[in-house]
Amino acid sequence: MHANQIEFAPQPARSAADKQEQPLKRIAIAGQSPQKFEFSERFLIQGLESGNGLFQFVSRKAHAHTNDPAMEPAKERSILDQLLNGWKPDSPGNFMLADRFLIHELRKISPAEPSDHCCYQLTARDLKTNKIKTMLITQVGLQFTNSVLKGKEIRRASALMDFHKQTQHELAMALQAKEPEQTPIFPDTQPDPMAISYAGIGRNATLIAYREALARPDDDTDVALANIISRGRRDRGRHFVHSEAQLRELQFAVDMAKNPIRPARSTVEQLAARAPIP
Numbered sequence: 001m002h003a004n005q006i007e008f009a010p011q012p013a014r015s016a017a018d019k020q021e022q023p024l025k026r027i028a029i030a031g032q033s034p035q036k037f038e039f040s041e042r043f044l045i046q047g048l049e050s051g052n053g054l055f056q057f058v059s060r061k062a063h064a065h066t067n068d069p070a071m072e073p074a075k076e077r078s079i080l081d082q083l084l085n086g087w088k089p090d091s092p093g094n095f096m097l098a099d100r101f102l103i104h105e106l107r108k109i110s111p112a113e114p115s116d117h118c119c120y121q122l123t124a125r126d127l128k129t130n131k132i133k134t135m136l137i138t139q140v141g142l143q144f145t146n147s148v149l150k151g152k153e154i155r156r157a158s159a160l161m162d163f164h165k166q167t168q169h170e171l172a173m174a175l176q177a178k179e180p181e182q183t184p185i186f187p188d189t190q191p192d193p194m195a196i197s198y199a200g201i202g203r204n205a206t207l208i209a210y211r212e213a214l215a216r217p218d219d220d221t222d223v224a225l226a227n228i229i230s231r232g233r234r235d236r237g238r239h240f241v242h243s244e245a246q247l248r249e250l251q252f253a254v255d256m257a258k259n260p261i262r263p264a265r266s267t268v269e270q271l272a273a274r275a276p277i278p
Helices: 037-050 060-067 079-086 151-178 203-214 221-235 244-258 268-274
Strands: 003-008 026-032 054-057 101-110 117-126 131-140 194-197
Touching: 003 221, 026 203, 037 054, 037 079, 037 101, 037 117, 037 131, 037 194, 054 079, 054 151, 054 203, 060 079, 060 117, 060 131, 079 117, 079 131, 101 131, 117 151, 131 151, 151 203, 151 244, 194 203, 203 221, 203 244, 221 244, 221 268
Parallel strands: 026 194, 054 131, 054 194
Antiparallel strands: 003 026, 101 117, 117 131
């Protein structure tokens, strides 16, 4: 599975009250879109085991094909496309993931009409524990002109991830009502799902950096992004947030969310160099 865990250091206490609570490290997972189902299986198992589901960026052409399989397929195959290709609704119980999870149901839960995203609920029985697991798979097809996710699309992707987490929580609560031993995670403490994109360092890295920057409301945008990008490059690779143009849009999106007087801008390499991570 081509994915990396990115660990962001807990922020220093800003008051005596803060010091009384042990700050939690925040974890993000960035993955590269698998093009073979044997690798997609690993992503799906991670989504089931973690209880966080999966959040995948795809091209608008690939997303249109998911919504309407009669349309011309894209060169990339989304995890949902691969899953739907093997799933037979009239023969539930015959689809296994890695000889461990027996899929009971795969259904679209939103939206009803074609949109810039779609959400599917996957329910399976873990044959190791005999417990039912459920997860949400969110597929997002946003404009990515010249390999840049614009500020508007960054904010839209973050809103869709918030929706994903809230919906995943509701699915877990519904499952708990049937199986009381299940322990749902609440959205405010639930980690973000694995964020997946075609190259694995662009759209998903940008979304991860944006959400982590907003978790540091008192930090200057450039100071926060310098640390975040350095950590992302340490854990994911040197092209995390892949271009100067993408950095500009990321800075703009964070500034618009925080609404400060925008400072002079650094280059992506200057930002990474300002906060080297050992």
